[in-house]
Amino acid sequence: MKALCWQGVNRLSVEQVPDPGIVNAQDAVVKVRLSTTCGSDLHLLGGYIPAMRAGDVIGHEFIGEIVDIGPEVRRHKVGDRVVVCSFIGCGRCWYCSHDLWSLCDNGNANPEIAQMLLGYESGGVYGYSHAMGGFKGSHAEYIRVPFVDYGAFSVPDGVDDQSALFASDAAPTGWMGAHLGGVGRGDVVAVWGCGAVGQMAARAAMLLGAERVIAIDRYPERLAMTERHIGAETIDYSSTDVGAELRERTGGRGPDVCVEAVGMEADSLGPQQIYDQVKQQLWLETDRPVAVREAIHACRKGGSVFILGVFTGTVDKFPLGAMMNKGLTVRSAQQHGQRYIPMLLDRMAKGQLATSHLATHSMPLDEAPRGYDLFKNKLDGCVRAVFRP
Numbered sequence: 333m334k335a336l337c338w339q340g341v342n343r344l345s346v347e348q349v350p351d352p353g354i355v356n357a358q359d360a361v362v363k364v365r366l367s368t369t370c371g372s373d374l375h376l377l378g379g380y381i382p383a384m385r386a387g388d389v390i391g392h393e394f395i396g397e398i399v400d401i402g403p404e405v406r407r408h409k410v411g412d413r414v415v416v417c418s419f420i421g422c423g424r425c426w427y428c429s430h431d432l433w434s435l436c437d438n439g440n441a442n443p444e445i446a447q448m449l450l451g452y453e454s455g456g457v458y459g460y461s462h463a464m465g466g467f468k469g470s471h472a473e474y475i476r477v478p479f480v481d482y483g484a485f486s487v488p489d490g491v492d493d494q495s496a497l498f499a500s501d502a503a504p505t506g507w508m509g510a511h512l513g514g515v516g517r518g519d520v521v522a523v524w525g526c527g528a529v530g531q532m533a534a535r536a537a538m539l540l541g542a543e544r545v546i547a548i549d550r551y552p553e554r555l556a557m558t559e560r561h562i563g564a565e566t567i568d569y570s571s572t573d574v575g576a577e578l579r580e581r582t583g584g585r586g587p588d589v590c591v592e593a594v595g596m597e598a599d600s601l602g603p604q605q606i607y608d609q610v611k612q613q614l615w616l617e618t619d620r621p622v623a624v625r626e627a628i629h630a631c632r633k634g635g636s637v638f639i640l641g642v643f644t645g646t647v648d649k650f651p652l653g654a655m656m657n658k659g660l661t662v663r664s665a666q667q668h669g670q671r672y673i674p675m676l677l678d679r680m681a682k683g684q685l686a687t688s689h690l691a692t693h694s695m696p697l698d699e700a701p702r703g704y705d706l707f708k709n710k711l712d713g714c715v716r717a718v719f720r721p
């Protein structure tokens with residue numbers, strides 16, 4: 333079959349690779365209908381994620397049709413149209429049974445690497461390095477889905493592929509940020525990043541009762557999209573002092589909840605950018621936490637900050653003093669999608685959650701390297717490129 337393979341830093345190619353098959357009794361094989369790029373893939377492309385090997389198939393957000401199942405699959409059958417959570421949860425371990433699905437003890441087939449880096453291993457995810465399980469990704473014609481009873485969700489008839497696709501990762505990630513960030517009625521919420529994840533966090537905050545949601549980015553088309561499709565206010569950080577503007581818009585108090593949806597390749601127009609880039613190049617820090625720093629500074633006293641952006645290791649100039657003295661709650665996680673996906677599909681079916689506008693570009697899988705170029709460099713208004721195998 334055809335698949336998009338990582339070949340080294342900023343090098344991707346479409347190759348012929350072996351077809352996947354059933355390995356364990358709870359597996360399914362899914363014929364991919366659509367698969368999309370994610371900001372997390374940019375960290376792979378940039379060479380920031382350890383334990384990638386040339387030839388690895390990438391991609392982790394997808395919708396497809398089940399074409400084969402193992403003998404112990406109970407909740408799905410061949411022919412089901414399913415959206416699959418990007419993180420692999422067994423459904424039975426302590427973490428899965430506590431709704432902490434991305435921390436599953438049985439999802440990561442190569443725990444040793446992450447144990448060394450993180451203390452305990454994180455869960456497994458499709459197409460995201462050997463440290464995260466070494467699973468083949470979804471930018472392919474077919475994909476093996478372990479623990480399919482728990483990771484795959486049948487899509488209601490009224491929800492089209494392009495909308496449901498984002499229930500795989502961007503929508504549950506955004507929802508988790510707002511939910512576990514503690515958004516409540518009447519809150520003012522600020523969201524850093526107007527990519528798919530930030531937009532979904534902003535929409536979730538509204539649906540959870542926020543009174544005002546303010547989203548921050550620098551790309552005019554992303555800011556405009558967030559205003560039009562999500563209904564959030566926006567701030568352009570390239571022309572505004574974000575901290576001062578947030579203080580101004582919140583009557584001097586600051587946002588109640590701050591959601592960071594930017595990640596380790598955050599951009600800044602000030603001297604921080606040079607500082608962080610030099611330290612990152614010299615491996616004195618692995619990640620550039622510009623938006624995390626800003627969120628911690630901007631948050632009101634006693635407020636909460638949720639970090640959705642992906643980070644891999646250590647950062648410098650982390651504002652521990654601001655966090656401690658202002659009494660902030662700072663939380664983070666990889667997405668616990670299995671907890672939210674049925675509810676999100678239901679909201680899509682009821683017209684409460686629009687996602688299809690995120691797919692600004694759609695193309696055959698053969699053109700995926702071009703899609704990543706558009707997405708990485710934010711060309712032609714690209715928010716997400718969607719591939720059709």
Ligand SMILES: NC(=O)c1ccc[n+]([C@@H]2O[C@H](COP(=O)([O-])OP(=O)(O)OC[C@H]3O[C@@H](n4cnc5c(N)ncnc54)[C@H](O)[C@@H]3O)[C@@H](O)[C@H]2O)c1
Pocket residue numbers: 370371372373374375501502505524525526527528529530548549550551554569593594595596597598599600622623639640641642665666667668715
């Ligand atoms: N926690 C999870 O489970 C999970 C799941 C999916 C994605 N992610 C992560 O979420 C992040 C966003 O993903 P995405 O797909 O939306 O990516 P994206 O690249 O499309 O969007 C990131 C946005 O952040 C903006 N940005 C950069 N620096 C900024 C700054 N200083 N202030 C405000 N905005 C800034 C960029 O302009 C861009 O629009 C990535 O780090 C990704 O790895 C996490």
Ligand SMILES: [Zn+2]
Pocket residue numbers: 370371372392393418501502
């Ligand atoms: Zn993703």
Ligand SMILES: [Zn+2]
Pocket residue numbers: 421422423424425426427428429435436437438439
């Ligand atoms: Zn588990």
